[in-house]
Amino acid sequence: MDDRLYYQDAYTRTFSAQVTKTGVEQDGTPYAVLNQTAFYPPGGGQPSDLGVLEEIRVVDVEEVDGEIRHRLEAPLSESIGEVTGHIDWDRRFDHMQQHAGQHILSASFLEVVQAETVAFHLGKERVTIDVRLDELTADVWEKVEKRANQIVLENHPIIARFVDDEELATLPLKKQPTVTENIRVVMIPDFDYNPCGGTHPARTGEVGMIKILGWERHRGNIRLEFICGWRALRDYNQKQAVVRDTAKLLATNEGELIAQTERLLAERDTLKAKLAEVDKQLLEVEVNQQLAAASQLGHSRLIMCTFTDKTIQQLQQFAQLATALAPDAICLLAATTDDKVQVVFARGQEVNVAINQVLKETLPVINGKGGGNPAMAQGGGQSIVDAEEVLLHARKLLEASLM
Template sequence: MTERLDYLNAYRQQFDAQVLAIEDRAGVPAVLLDRTCFYPTSGGQLHDTGLLGGVPVIDVVAEEGEVWHLLATSPSFAAGERVVGAIDWPRRYDHMQQHSGQHLLSQLIHQRYGFETVSVHFGREESTLDLNTAETPPAFLSEIEQAANELAYLALEIRAYFVDEQEVRRLPLRRPPAVSGLIRIVEIDGYDYSACGGTHVRTTAEIAPIKLLRLERRRHQTRLTFLCGLRACRDYAEKHRLLTETAGLFSTEIAAVPAMVQRMQAQMRELEHKHMELQRRLLSQETAALVAAAPRVGDVAIVEYLSPDASVEALKQMAALLREQPRCVGLLASTVEGKATLVFCRSDDVVLHVGEVLREALATFGGRGGGRPEYAQGGGAPAAAVAAVLAEARRRCEEALA
């Protein structure tokens, strides 16, 4: 058994201990101590990191009362020796703030709405709790955030202690304990009682500020993403910086940024509409010129077009215009960014299956494609071979039309 010093004092950062065993786990040295401050991953909370005998601790695992410390490199100490450990305090304190904040939020949400917290996760950047509801009221985020911060600023004491199974029945736990025997309780000064083995701050004042970021529906549950303490402060500072820089780009005040962005969006939509109209007119003129200059098989014009920079959308628009022309076949291709794209089409008064023409022409050069008799699309051939693909397609069209 490993004595858990973090149970007694989550603020303890250094300790000394006796090395009970050292073993290899998938090529990684693992050290068992008689006591430790290092918290192992459990209950949604990530493990501590730090140094053990000067060697970085990269993972901490609890197994049947034993806490194993996985090291980055082989240690210089051996079993039976004493060693000094030191946890990464900023990481630990961040985890403490998030975990205590989750207890406060879960109890608050349960009291206000009756929603139960079914799972939690404390990530490197954001923390989440999943609620047993698929729907939340419109003002849920703002109401809970304000109430949580008001509670936090009361500086309610947070303490941890052990009780037996008989005494635990007298406590108003949010959820029944998952273990038996002596049970560790984390209490927020008469407000919340939780069976928990995690690390926590001393008062709710250390949780603040609490920021609720978003809600996501996940099947029949709702995931709430939140930040607490210094993590929330850093998030505010970064977002304030970004918003200030954005306001500077517009030479305006921060409060005016949303309206400015809305105006820009409206202008962009108008410009995009005008651009599309101009592009349509240009393509219409270009298409008419291509048809006029195209060689014919009988009275059918075969338009062959290869562009190094035309988008797929432009090819589709050209195909739509060509299909409006009488007695016309279009063999269109682009090699933008070195990627071959081909679009074939024909007008309704031409008897020809351009999908088969495209598929057979591309297959000759290792490409794939196909489609309907009047429209087809494909690619996959080397960009350098597109001209040859078009030549092969033209040959097949001429044979079919002749």
């Protein structure tokens, strides 16, 4: 492991190395292999490092058949034998914070509620762990989070090193290693001992605040989302800005923000109820006007209208009210937009016609689809003919059916 500088010193940002191999991946991406590297390949839930080799951007790093491939934005010059590499330090240190934070949080769950961590993922914005728990209460997560942050503030050393079988047997490991050689253990003395190949800071204080953001049930366990360090500060700043700006918009202070929001929601619900009542009254007026102006079709009254300002739900409400007020009524309604026609057909209880059959024979006029029952049916299609023509076609079908 001497060629892996990130194990010798996780704080290495710049290094020199000999190019031992170059090549091209199947997708055309050039890569280089070095005699030593500080670029960490992905493993154990931690993503790879990024950075540059001789000013050429390293877009990915992966260990393939025992060699670490540095995938590049452009190929290295064939004349280059030695290169200088620069790690994207902000990314590296962020991963060090989040990974060490995971160790601390997982150990805190074990200590507080004897809950084992069974999965870990370090994402670009959030970090998750899956904890073997049936449920998680606010009381438990607050205790776990407090214990984790206590470990951070106590600024314990974080020791990461390779151990032999003899030493390994003496360590109180929280889980068993998944490899049988080159076993590396990350230790926070008297608190956590875990086999791990990731990069970590030298002391717990560098992890910064550990903040649990939320959790959900996942495959019989609890999946927690959390962040540490600089991520936690950025998250706090963003949320503080939202709270501050929202309080300003609502002309209140932060302490009254919830109460003011509840008042506004109550006012909104009251206004929605009043508006619904007004809409109902307006609909009744409109329906009664259309019933009064309806034409006769046999023993039935026919309302045939097109609209440009109604949704199909509003057409349905119109038809339901009209046929309820007038059991002898038939409604042929259409709503149009630039490229679509929606129709609702309905009939009252005293009308002996299967309105869904009328719709079925009308929809081909607009290449449409729809369905319903003998009393009401609806559908939609393309605006390839005027809505009035669609309704006239339906009227002719009605006339034939009623005769």
